[in-house]
Amino acid sequence: MTFYDFAAPVYGIWAAVLESRAHRLAGDALASHPGLDLLEVAVGTGTASSALPVVAAFRRCVGVDLSMGMLKRARRHFRSVREERTWLCQADARALPFRAGSFDALLNCYMIDLLPEPEISVALREFRRVLRPEGCLVLLLMAEQKPALQRLWMLLYRHAPLLVGGCRPVDAATWLNRSGWELERQEEISQRGFRSRLIVARPHAPLAGG
Secondary structure (H helix, E strand, O other), X not given: OOHHHXXXXXXXXXXXXXXXXXXXXXXXXXXXXXXXXXXXXOOOOOOOHHHOHHHHHOOEEEEEEOOHHHHHHHHHHHHHOOHHHEEEEEOEOOEOOOOOOOEEEEEEEOOHHHOOHHHHXXXXXXXXXXXXXXXXXXXXXXXXXXXXXXXXXXXXXXXXXXXXXXXXXXXXXXXXXXXXXXXXXXXXXXXXXXXXXXXXXXXXXXXXXX
């Protein structure tokens, strides 16, 4: 059992208290880039996308997560969305089980900041691969916090990472630029003192060899 299998029953509380505003703004960003097919990588418990009105506008909504515990919770949240156009499956963000160019939009919330640095570019390249050339990536991740909290957070991350869910702030803009993305928008969002970063990006260049 992974940490997020264990945390699935209570993760929604954290998200509601500290991340719900960021999720709403991510939904607004998706609404400004309409399309037919939406993929959410690291769908978690489904509390983010299942609550977004914009999801109902997509023809097909696919959610993937590595944690079966999270996916079981997500199925409950997606019951209000028509079953025939909503799919959930277990998958690794670093090797997505979809053909190239399968989706118009990709939503990814609070996952990039969990990955070891060498794996960040791997995941971002997979995101590019499954998006259509005009596709849109909407990314949420932990931002750098106020100095006192940042110092405490990083101390815990280095010595007891499970206490902070294994995540830490990362410079996502730099990783996106290195991985062939063009940034359209960046915004910092604060909720009860916890800072998140919203990034909207598009594929900048064709993948090498493809």
